[in-house]
Amino acid sequence: MKKLRVVVHLLMLVAFVTGVVACGGAEEPAGAPTEQPAAAPTEKPAAAPTEKPAEAEVAEIIFMRFAEGSDVELELVDEFNAAHPDIHVSVDTVPAEDMYGKLQLTTEANAAPDVFLTYFTLGAATNGLAMDLTPFIQGEDPAWLENLSENGWAFHEYAGAYYAVPWRVAPGMVIMNNVLLEKAGLKAPTGKWTWEEFVQYAQAMTNPAEEEYGFCLMGSAEDPGTDYQFYPFLFQAGGVMINEEGLSGFNTKAGAEGLQLMVDLINKYKVVPPGTTSATANACIDLLAANKVGMWTNASLWLGIIRNVYPEADITIAPMPVHERGATLVGGTGIGMSPKTKYPDAAWEFIKFMVDDPQMRRWALALGFTPPNITLLNSPGFADNPDQAVVGYTILNQKMYSLSHYPNNAELESILRSYIQAAFLQDMTPEEALAGAAAEWDPILAEFQADKWWGQWLP
DSSP states (O other), X not given: OHHHHHHHHHHHHHHHHHHHHHXXXXXXXXXXXXXXXXXXXXXXXXXXXXXXXXXXXXXXEEEEEETTSOHHHHHHHHHHHXXXXXXXXXXXXXXXXXXXXXXXXXXXXXXXOSEEEESOHHHHHHTTOSOOOHHHHHTSOHHHHHTBOHHHHHTTEETTEEOSEEEEEEEXXXXXXXXXXXXXXXXXXXXXXXXXXXXXXXXXXOBGGGTBEEEEOOOOTTOTHHHHTHHHHHHHTTOOSBOTTSSBOOSSHHHHHHHHHHHHHHHTSOOSOSOGGGOOHHHHHHHHHTTOEEEEEEETHHHHHHHXXXXXXXXXXXXXXXXXXXXXXXXXXXXXXXXXXXXXXXHHHHHHHHHSHHHHHHHHHHHTOBOSBHHHHTSTTTTTOHHHHHHHHHHHHXXXXXXXXXXXXXXXXXXXXXXXXXXXXXXXXXHHHHHHHHHHHHHHHHTTGGGOOOGGGOO
16 A cells, blocks of 8 residues: 555656646647646555453452351352342351351451351451441332341441341340250240259250250350350340440359359359360251250351251250350351452342342251241241241340451450359359450440440440
C-alpha cells in the first residue's frame, strides 16, 4: 500500500511539471485533448482486528464451615455456584474448636475467608474479624428480617449493629443415652425437673464396674465446653455472666453454688468418668455414643451432630433442670462476613442464599437442628418432631442468655476455663476460682464499657 501511495505521488508530480513546461513553451493546438493523470485506485480502509470480548470477573469467595457439619452444606454450595456463574464459592472445612483461631490468623495474613460460620460473633466483632452487616440487612425487605427469630438475631448483635445472620439456634439442654436410661428404669424428662432429680438420674446410671457413668463433664482448659457447661448452672442458681456495669457478674453466691454442683458431681457423687480435667467434647460424645455415659449437657444442635457421626447412637434430649429458676444459655450459629473481603456484594448474595427457606429447611432437617426461621418452625418436619418439641418447650419456658455474649469472648473464656479446671481439681474452692477469674475479666471488659453493649444481661 505504501508503494502505491509513492507511485501516485510521482504521477502527480510529473503532471505538475508537465503543466509548468507547457505554460513556458509552445501552445498546444486548439482542441487538443488535455492529458489527465491516471486516477489512483480507491483504497479500502483496513478492517479492525476482531477482539475477543473480555470475560467478566468471577468473584472468588471462600466459605469457612464446621468439619462437624453435613454434606448438605456442600450440596448447597454446588447449587449456588451453578446458579451464579459470576460467583464461585470454595469451601474451607475446619473443626469447630479451631474456627476462631484460624479466623484470627488468616485475617492477620490478609487471607481471611470471605464468609464464615460463627458461634463467637461478639469476639469477632470486637476484634475486627467480622463486618458490620447492618447496611446489607437494612437493604432487604423488613419481612426477611422478621422471619428470622429474635433469639437468633440477638446472638449476633453488638452495640446496636449485627455482625452475622442467624443460621441456627440451640439452647443448652441435656443429651441423654436411652440404653442407660432404660437400664436404670428411667425415662428422659420432657418438662420441668430439678437439680436434685438430675443428681438422682446421674447416680442411677452410674456403674463403675461396667465403666458406666451418669454424667460427662468437660474439664479441659482448651475445650470451650468446660466453661459452657458452667453457664446454665450459674443461670439456674439465679446468676448472670455480666453485671449492670458491663463487668463480670459470675463472682457471686449464685456462681459459687452452680460451680459447687459441678465439683460435687465429680468428687462427692462420683458420677463423672475419671480424667475430667482432660475431657473434651469429643471424649464425651464418644462415651455417650458407646453407652458409657448417661447424660451430657451442651447445645441442642449436638443431638443431630452425634447422630450424624454415630448413626447407631440411641440418644434423646431433655430440658435443663431448674433450681432457683429455669434458665439456660442459647447458643447458635450465624454466617458472618470478613471486613477483608474483596467481594462484599457477592458474599452477601451467598449468605442470603444459605438462609433462604428451602436451603435452611434441607440443612436443618439433615442434622436435626433448630432453624431460626419462624416459618419453618411452624411447618411439618419441625412442629411435629418430638425432639424439636422438647427444644421448643425449653425456648418457651426457660430464661435464655446468649452464649459468649461479651466482647473479646475467646480470651475471657480461656481465662475462666483455667479457673474452673482448678476448682475441679480442688486446688481452689469455687469462690476462689470465680474471684480469680473475675479479677482478670474486669480490666478487659472495662475497655468496652463506653459501648454500653450489655443490655441482654440486664434484668
